[in-house]
Amino acid sequence: MKTFKILLALLFVAVGFTAQAQDDAISKYFNKYLDDDRFTVVYISPKMFQLFDKMDLNLDDEEAEAIMSVVKDMRSLRILVSEETPKQFFDEAKKAFNTNSYEVLMTVRDKGGDNVEFFIKDDGGTVINELLLLVGGEDEFVLMSFVGNIDLNNISKLTEAFEGDGDDANDD
Amino acid sequence: MRFPLFLSALFLLLLPLTAGAQTKSINQFYRKYKHSEEVFNITVPGWLIKLGAGIAKSQAETPEERAAFQMVKKFKKLKFMVMEDHNLVTPRDYNRLISGVQSESFEELLSVRSDGARINFYIRDKQETIKNMLILVHEADSFIMVSAKTKLKLEEIADLVNQALDGDLDNEEIVPVIKPQA
Numbered sequence: 001m002k003t004f005k006i007l008l009a010l011l012f013v014a015v016g017f018t019a020q021a022q023d024d025a026i027s028k029y030f031n032k033y034l035d036d037d038r039f040t041v042v043y044i045s046p047k048m049f050q051l052f053d054k055m056d057l058n059l060d061d062e063e064a065e066a067i068m069s070v071v072k073d074m075r076s077l078r079i080l081v082s083e084e085t086p087k088q089f090f091d092e093a094k095k096a097f098n099t100n101s102y103e104v105l106m107t108v109r110d111k112g113g114d115n116v117e118f119f120i121k122d123d124g125g126t127v128i129n130e131l132l133l134l135v136g137g138e139d140e141f142v143l144m145s146f147v148g149n150i151d152l153n154n155i156s157k158l159t160e161a162f163e164g165d166g167d168d169a170n171d172d
Numbered sequence: 173m174r175f176p177l178f179l180s181a182l183f184l185l186l187l188p189l190t191a192g193a194q195t196k197s198i199n200q201f202y203r204k205y206k207h208s209e210e211v212f213n214i215t216v217p218g219w220l221i222k223l224g225a226g227i228a229k230s231q232a233e234t235p236e237e238r239a240a241f242q243m244v245k246k247f248k249k250l251k252f253m254v255m256e257d258h259n260l261v262t263p264r265d266y267n268r269l270i271s272g273v274q275s276e277s278f279e280e281l282l283s284v285r286s287d288g289a290r291i292n293f294y295i296r297d298k299q300e301t302i303k304n305m306l307i308l309v310h311e312a313d314s315f316i317m318v319s320a321k322t323k324l325k326l327e328e329i330a331d332l333v334n335q336a337l338d339g340d341l342d343n344e345e346i347v348p349v350i351k352p353q354a
Contacts, residue, residue: 056329
């Protein structure tokens with residue numbers, strides 16, 4: 001019985017480490033190039049998003065309100081940009097994130113040779129835990145990672161708000 | 173036995189208070205570089221900020237300006253350090269400053285690194301009030317440090333943002349024009 005308990009405890013610890021390792025895939029990749037001069041690096045911390053969340057902003061603008069509804073649930077934003085060997089970085093990143101923990105949401109390839117891939121990490125509901133955007137072309141490699149509880153309903157509201165704005169502009 | 177227990181309790185009670193006032197790493201860094209000839213540095217005391225902001229507020233024309241100067245009054249102390257032609261700060265000292273403030277409960281808000289330039293923004297807050305702010309701009313040939321002691325409440329910042337947004341909405345006729353590329 002004692003052996004069983006120890007095994008059970010070990011199992012929990014192992015599961016914990018695996019979950020941690022999955023969560024840290026993006027952190028590991030980001031940290032790898034954090035001090036690399038070939039990259040432009042932007043990091044907005046969870047603290048910044050917490051501050052946004054705590055501030056009670058009265059936004060009358062539909063577009064701004066939709067942006068805030070997405071921003072409020074976000075926990076961090078990481079951006080990596082490089083103009084050197086973009087194709088190589090794109091392939092490397094794709095390999096790093098095309099795992100069980102991420103799912104490909106959308107792939108776009110244009111005539112100019114630019115590849116855009118969206119990856120998501122979710123629990124199966126309408127809430128995404130992470131949205132990862134990879135862009136690889138002739139000139140530039142871009143990686144953007146949004147971590148948080150990104151509600152697809154809010155994203156659709158955001159799209160609607162922008163579309164509404166576009167319609168208004170067309171009406172003018 | 174009671175006395176040490178009482179002392180320990182007192183120490184534990186005082187610890188958060190002292191932690192709120194400490195910016196040892198910033199002070200050490202500031203002291204190390206402020207006497208160099210190529211360094212411009214200034215410390216603005218709270219009473220001077222209050223006086224300046226008070227005068228500016230009385231001259232302000234719009235409610236947003238008044239709110240902004242009211243917020244400036246919440247700055248208790250400001251330290252500026254600027255190196256314009258040579259960045260004397262070694263990477264070791266820079267990293268030591270960053271790890272030092274992090275160990276003093278400063279939290280990173282954002283960081284940017286591009287073409288050898290680094291921007292770091294840290295705050296230390298307590299009960300929805302920003303107590304300290306630190307902005308660092310570290311480039312190959314220049315360096316800027318802005319360190320502030322404040323008592324800025326998040327709701328006050330939100331009020332200012334709301335007022336600024338209201339002002340923008342009042343001026344809706346000002347629409348940015350994007351020129352088509354040739």
